[in-house]
Amino acid sequence: MKFSAIPGLGDVKSLLIEAARSNHIAHAQLFVGAEGALNLPMAIAFATYLHCENKGETDSCGTCPACSKSNKFIHPDTHFVFPLRSIRADEDRERIKAEMLKSWRAFLLEQPFADLNDWTSYYGGEDKPALISREESRDIIKTLSLKPFESQYKVMIIWQPELMHSSAANGILKILEEPAPYTFFFLVTNAADKLLPTIISRTQIITIPLLGDELLNEYLIQQHNMEATQAARVTSLAEGNINFALKLVDSEEVTDAKQFTDWMRACYSKSYGSLVLMADAFYGLDKLSRKNLLKYSMNALRETLLHISGADEMSRSQGNEFKLLKEFSKVMNTEKIEKSFTLMNDATYHLERNGSPKMIFLDLSLKLARTINP
Numbered sequence: 001m002k003f004s005a006i007p008g009l010g011d012v013k014s015l016l017i018e019a020a021r022s023n024h025i026a027h028a029q030l031f032v033g034a035e036g037a038l039n040l041p042m043a044i045a046f047a048t049y050l051h052c053e054n055k056g057e058t059d060s061c062g063t064c065p066a067c068s069k070s071n072k073f074i075h076p077d078t079h080f081v082f083p084l085r086s087i088r089a090d091e092d093r094e095r096i097k098a099e100m101l102k103s104w105r106a107f108l109l110e111q112p113f114a115d116l117n118d119w120t121s122y123y124g125g126e127d128k129p130a131l132i133s134r135e136e137s138r139d140i141i142k143t144l145s146l147k148p149f150e151s152q153y154k155v156m157i158i159w160q161p162e163l164m165h166s167s168a169a170n171g172i173l174k175i176l177e178e179p180a181p182y183t184f185f186f187l188v189t190n191a192a193d194k195l196l197p198t199i200i201s202r203t204q205i206i207t208i209p210l211l212g213d214e215l216l217n218e219y220l221i222q223q224h225n226m227e228a229t230q231a232a233r234v235t236s237l238a239e240g241n242i243n244f245a246l247k248l249v250d251s252e253e254v255t256d257a258k259q260f261t262d263w264m265r266a267c268y269s270k271s272y273g274s275l276v277l278m279a280d281a282f283y284g285l286d287k288l289s290r291k292n293l294l295k296y297s298m299n300a301l302r303e304t305l306l307h308i309s310g311a312d313e314m315s316r317s318q319g320n321e322f323k324l325l326k327e328f329s330k331v332m333n334t335e336k337i338e339k340s341f342t343l344m345n346d347a348t349y350h351l352e353r354n355g356s357p358k359m360i361f362l363d364l365s366l367k368l369a370r371t372i373n374p
C-alpha cells in the first residue's frame with residue numbers, strides 16, 4: 001500500500017517520510033486513532049516506504065520488487081500480529097495460523113479500511129472474542145531474532161494491541177524497548193487508554209485523525225462516483241469514518257430524516273402500538289441498517305442541540321431535513337438531548353454485542369418516550 005492510496009493526512013505522511021529520509025525513525029511507534037481512522041493503512045504504507053528500493057520524495061515507487069510484495073502483503077520483512085479467536089488445544093496451531101495469515105492478506109486486499117468487526121466476520125469468528133494470545137509474544141521474539149531476508153529493515157505491525165493477553169503484552173516489553181538494529185514495531189490501536197502504561201511509555205505516539213467532511217466528501221465523489229447530494233448525506237452520517245462511509249455507499253439506502261422523525265413522533269405521542277411495529281421492522285433490518293438508524297439519530301440529536309443553542313451556521317442538515325430538526329428542537333432541551341443520546345449510545349453498545357434487536361429497540365423507544373415527553 002502506498003501513501004497515495006490513503007486520502008488526505010498529508011501532515012502525518014510528511015512526518016513519517018521525513019523521519020525515514022533523515023534516518024530518525026523511532027524503533028517503536030504507536031499509531032493512535034479513533035474507530036474509522038486510517039492508522040492501519042498508514043502503518044502499512046510506512047512499512048512499504050521503508051522497504052521500497054526506489055523511494056521518492058513523497059511516496060514509495062510502487063513498482064520495485066519490494067513494493068510489489070508489499071502491495072500483496074507478502075513482503076518477508078513485514079510481519080503482522082492481529083487478534084484471532086482462541087485456538088483449541090486439539091487444533092494444529094501452526095496450520096490455523098498459516099490459514100489465518102492467508103485470510104488476513106486477502107482481507108487487507110479486499111477491505112483496506114476495515115475494522116475489527118469486519119475482520120472477525122471475514123474469517124467467521126464474530127461469535128467468539130478475538131484476542132492476541134500469550135503464545136504470540138514468543139512468536140514475535142522468535143521472528144525478530146532472525147536477520148532480515150531482503151530489506152534493510154524488519155517491521156512488526158501489531159494491530160489492536162489493546163487486545164493482547166496481559167502475559168503477551170508483558171512478554172514483549174524487553175524487545176519493544178531494545179529491539180535489534182533496524183527493527184521497528186508499529187502498534188496500531190483504536191483504544192490507547194486500554195494499553196499497558198509500560199507499552200505506551202516505550203513508544204512514540206503518531207496520532208491519526210479522522211478525515212474532515214470536505215475531504216471525505218471529495219473522496220466519495222471522485223473514487224466512488226457518488227452524486228454530490230448522496231455524498232453529502234453519507235459524509236454527514238460517517239463523521240470522518242471512511243470505513244463506515246464505504247458501507248453506506250454499498251447499502252441500498254441511507255437512513256433519512258423521515259425515519260427518525262416518524263420514530264420521534266411516535267415516542268413523543270407515546271403511540272406504543274406504533275413503537276411495537278417499529279421494533280418489528282427494526283428486527284427485520286440487517287446489522288448495517290440498524291447501525292445507520294441509530295447513527296443518524298445521534299447525529300440528529302447533535303443537530304437539534306445546535307438549533308437550540310442558536311448555532312445553525314454549524315449545522316450539517318439541509319433543506320427539508322433542516323426544517324424537520326428545527327421543529328423537533330421545539331420539544332427538546334439540552335437535558336433531554338443528553339439523556340436521549342446516552343440511551344441511543346447504550347443501545348448501540350448492546351447491539352454490537354449481539355443483544356436482541358427487537359427488545360433493544362423497544363426498550364430504547366419506551367425510555368425515549370419517557371424522556372422526550374415525561
